[in-house]
Amino acid sequence: MPAEYTVLLEPLIEGRADVVYGSRFLSARPHCVLHFWHSVGNWILTLLSNPLTDINLSDMETGYKVFRREVSQSIPLREMRFGFEPEITVKIAKRSCVSTSFEFSACSVVQVPFRFAPTAGRAPR
Numbered sequence: 001m002p003a004e005y006t007v008l009l010e011p012l013i014e015g016r017a018d019v020v021y022g023s024r025f026l027s028a029r030p031h032c033v034l035h036f037w038h039s040v041g042n043w044i045l046t047l048l049s050n051p052l053t054d055i056n057l058s059d060m061e062t063g064y065k066v067f068r069r070e071v072s073q074s075i076p077l078r079e080m081r082f083g084f085e086p087e088i089t090v091k092i093a094k095r096s097c098v099s100t101s102f103e104f105s106a107c108s109v110v111q112v113p114f115r116f117a118p119t120a121g122r123a124p125r
Helices: 002-013 036-053 069-073 084-094
Strands: 019-023 065-067 108-112
Touching: 002 019, 002 065, 002 108, 036 084, 065 069
Parallel strands: 019 108
Antiparallel strands: 019 065
């Protein structure tokens, strides 16, 4: 939702992060529900990703990510489709862009709650 892009950008603007993942599952506010099997698939992919990357995400397959220009320009990408999500997550992890403490490292990843609104005609009935 465009109105929530400020939520994604805020940690970058404040200098608290270099990469921000918007999580559809952190928000306590009302949000659109996902199809059951989409939720299960997302959960499995995130569960597989977390130990492989050593990043504890709640929503690896989110389409909402923002990066500092320096980070995004320094990561060569190959995938043009759905493989982008795991590819970028693995490459961020390899760059040590993960904060190992409550202090933010030189390259840190932050998750923020983000409301999800599916495209028209794709919401569960």
